[in-house]
């Protein structure tokens with residue numbers, strides 16, 4: 485598979501014959517399904533790809549807290565409030581595991597935050613859309629966490645050990661997130677006509693952005709071929725998008741919702757749905773920083789960083805004081 489001559493950001497995927505013995509040994513281990521661990525030799529491109537993907541993933545988790553956090557104080561019942569609070573806290577935890585996994589590749593947490601705040605590092609396009617009603621919260625759990633699981637289950641088999649292990653725990657929590665979202669919507673669609681309409685409206689607004697979460701179509705995906713050769717990714721963007729549509733449409737039918745896609749049609753021959761093309765112009769516009777909430781999200785993250793400066797300074801001062809004390813007592817003992 486690694487021998488396919490597909491153009492990627494590293495020009496193209498090279499065959500084993502073109503690699504020097506060290507790199508060939510690395511690729512053979514990856515092909516054999518062995519995990520690569522932090523202190524082991526790895527190609528620089530492999531390291532950089534992982535830092536890019538894992539840090540973007542971590543940023544997505546913590547930026548993803550913002551649209552839902554917006555509804556914690558407005559949840560309709562105490563039970564829903566407690567569930568949402570737990571979910572939003574889980575996302576912070578996911579961010580932490582992922583930042584730790586990225587740090588094992590030699591990048592510091594401060595560098596990653598700097599890249600997020602300067603706009604150099606991306607985070608998932610999905611979090612640049614507003615949460616207008618309570619139905620948006622159920623819909624995010626169902627669709628956004630559902631899409632995240634579809635993408636992240638294969639990442640549990642990623643060739644890089646720390647990322648793959650972080651994903652195992654994250655996937656368990658994400659499946660709770662998805663079920664709580666679906667449960668909230670089931671309750672609403674059994675409610676008043678206004679509640680049902682609210683769910684359909686949220687579904688209409690989140691359907692296409694959820695499909696965009698899987699990234700551009702395969703022919704426009706610059707990193708996929710090399711990432712799949714390195715077994716960082718196991719599936720292409722379009723493969724996962726198709727699986728998501730096939731899984732989600734029956735769930736929408738169960739909720740008696742109409743999928744907002746006139747081209748959606750069951751295709752008996754392929755055993756899956758045919759569906760319309762997402763608006764890729766909108767997608768590229770959002771990831772370029774021009775979505776409805778990009779500025780708001782980044783400003784919230786930067787404010788949190790600035791507001792936390794006194795705390796980070798306090799921690800550093802305390803750590804320095806402890807280090808000085810240890811040095812002084814070592815000198816005294818000599």
Ligand code: 3HC
Nearest residue numbers: 541544606607608609632696697698699705706707708771
């Ligand atoms: N949002 C923002 N940027 C995206 C994107 C999206 N939905 N999809 C692709 N891109 C970016 C890529 O990062 C890349 O930009 P870069 O070169 O500046 O990094 C460019 O578009 C080209 O896309 P590729 O298909 O070539 O990129 P990848 O091979 O990296 O594939 C991916 C994109 C499928 C998103 C992959 O990076 C991936 O699987 N990442 C890990 C999962 C992840 O980040 N999930 C975030 C979802 S939200 C979440 O998990 C929170 C949960 O609580 C819901």
